[in-house]
Amino acid sequence: MRENPKSIFTIDVEDYYNVTEERGEPPISEWDFLPSIVESGFMKLLNLLDLYQVKATCFFLGYVAQKYPHLVIEAKKRGHEIASHGMFHRLVYKLSREEFIADLLSSKKILEDIISEEVISFRSPSFSVTESIPWFFDALVEAGFKIDSSVFPVKRDYGGYQTTQKKPYWIKTDKGMLCEFPISVAPFCGKDFCFFGGGYLRLFPKRIILSMHSKLAREGNPTLFYIHPREMEPQHPRLKMNKLAYFKSYVNMNTVKPKLEAILSSSKFITCKEYMAIIKDN
Numbered sequence: 001m002r003e004n005p006k007s008i009f010t011i012d013v014e015d016y017y018n019v020t021e022e023r024g025e026p027p028i029s030e031w032d033f034l035p036s037i038v039e040s041g042f043m044k045l046l047n048l049l050d051l052y053q054v055k056a057t058c059f060f061l062g063y064v065a066q067k068y069p070h071l072v073i074e075a076k077k078r079g080h081e082i083a084s085h086g087m088f089h090r091l092v093y094k095l096s097r098e099e100f101i102a103d104l105l106s107s108k109k110i111l112e113d114i115i116s117e118e119v120i121s122f123r124s125p126s127f128s129v130t131e132s133i134p135w136f137f138d139a140l141v142e143a144g145f146k147i148d149s150s151v152f153p154v155k156r157d158y159g160g161y162q163t164t165q166k167k168p169y170w171i172k173t174d175k176g177m178l179c180e181f182p183i184s185v186a187p188f189c190g191k192d193f194c195f196f197g198g199g200y201l202r203l204f205p206k207r208i209i210l211s212m213h214s215k216l217a218r219e220g221n222p223t224l225f226y227i228h229p230r231e232m233e234p235q236h237p238r239l240k241m242n243k244l245a246y247f248k249s250y251v252n253m254n255t256v257k258p259k260l261e262a263i264l265s266s267s268k269f270i271t272c273k274e275y276m277a278i279i280k281d282n
């Protein structure tokens with residue numbers, strides 16, 4: 001019997017208020033003075049992953065890594081991949097190429113100083129790569145990254161980048177090759193949807209998520225899941241935002257843990273770095 005493709009579990013390690021500036025994220029100058037749930041939420045995630053013996057790729061916000069370096073050390077100690085989510089959660093399409101590279105390099109250096117190991121994987125805040133920034137992939141390789149997981153193949157509020165690729169694929173840039181891990185989508189009523197992270201994972205019922213996950217596996221595609229520490233702390237402080245954004249940000253917060261338990265026991269998981277090594281050799 002053919003083994004199902006291994007799945008990929010990822011965490012964007014950021015605080016409850018890192019919801020994108022358009023959705024009410026407070027200015028960076030206020031972050032130091034706000035309550036924080038990133039430590040407790042992330043530790044709950046690490047403990048859950050241990051229970052199911054799953055290794056994840058943890059995309060740390062540079063700001064979080066700098067403030068809580070012990071979280072990076074703990075994740076590394078437990079065998080997870082340490083990766084970057086940028087420095088200050090700024091939407092990439094709002095930055096110049098130079099600003100983006102500076103942001104990338106500072107987050108990379110902070111993480112590498114903590115773990116004494118090269119950091120090669122990146123995910124942009126809010127999946128904010130769009131066709132409007134054609135330099136995005138070149139800039140990543142120029143800054144020393146080999147893996148990206150920013151492509152969200154269907155339209156969304158703050159990004160969306162069209163591709164027909166359903167599994168990790170290589171992108172040739174002017175600076176070298178980059179392995180892209182697009183967010184998983186599956187067809188539902190004739191349209192592709194993401195069922196596997198953020199508001200989507202909270203909105204859809206567990207049985208639909210698991211059935212879409214099996215569907216991808218039958219087609220030979222790994223499912224890429226993504227989650228945030230705030231989803232393990234359902235009572236975290238709420239930010240002020242319009243009704244629709246509030247719904248998207250906070251719907252079904254209590255359903256995440258049972259969904260994760262079902263997901264984590266449903267598959268074998270592998271980190272982005274491990275997955276890249278396998279497809280490189282094939």
Ligand SMILES: [Zn+2]
Pocket residue numbers: 012014018085089124125126
């Ligand atoms: Zn984020």
